Amino acid sequence: MGLYERYLSLRIRRHEADSPDHVALVITERDLLERGAYQTLTDFFEWAFEYASRVTVYVSVLDAAAVPALRRELESVDVPQQVAVRTPDDRSQADAPIQIGIGLGGKHEFTSAVRTLAESVDAGDLEPSEIDDERVEEHLVFPSEPDLVIKTGAERLSDFMIWQSVYSELYFTDVNWRDFRKRDFLRAVREYCNRSRRFGR
Numbered sequence: 080m081g082l083y084e085r086y087l088s089l090r091i092r093r094h095e096a097d098s099p100d101h102v103a104l105v106i107t108e109r110d111l112l113e114r115g116a117y118q119t120l121t122d123f124f125e126w127a128f129e130y131a132s133r134v135t136v137y138v139s140v141l142d143a144a145a146v147p148a149l150r151r152e153l154e155s156v157d158v159p160q161q162v163a164v165r166t167p168d169d170r171s172q173a174d175a176p177i178q179i180g181i182g183l184g185g186k187h188e189f190t191s192a193v194r195t196l197a198e199s200v201d202a203g204d205l206e207p208s209e210i211d212d213e214r215v216e217e218h219l220v221f222p223s224e225p226d227l228v229i230k231t232g233a234e235r236l237s238d239f240m241i242w243q244s245v246y247s248e249l250y251f252t253d254v255n256w257r258d259f260r261k262r263d264f265l266r267a268v269r270e271y272c273n274r275s276r277r278f279g280r
Contacts, residue, residue, distance in 0.1 A: 087265035094272040098130040099226035105237055107139045110256035117156055119259055124158050126264045133176055135221055139237040140182030149181050165220055178221055185241030192218035227271045231256045248274055
């Protein structure tokens, strides 16, 4: 670790605010085509688990045909924790410290949850009045709310965790994924610690 990274780590450790327990990362399929992209992802997991207990990664995909190959590559990444990889056709909700979604947008996720609840109402297993926030969250693919969402390369979010990230702290960096280093991650964590979270209040 370089001197500047040690400085950032020290600032975070000495900060009065808690560091994020759940970190989410938004990257694109094109990011993963860059040389060294998967090694950066492996490093990112190691950096994140120095502070967090859960990491969610969303890979924004333009070409649906690329999803199977991306899934194979991501499932072969050497990671420090158990990982669950999901695609738009995968409705499983297996829990794991590392959650990876490939092209699984928030609109699709929310629509699927609403459809499942509607089917339960239609079958007589659920009353409309019983549908609340908790019921919806039970049917989301990624039920846990991230504390910090990091987006590399641009100041815009992809269609990702629409429901869950309402009160998340968003951190945008113009550093592209291929150039993302530990110091960039630590800057995001430091920025998170410096913010006053209001949770919509």
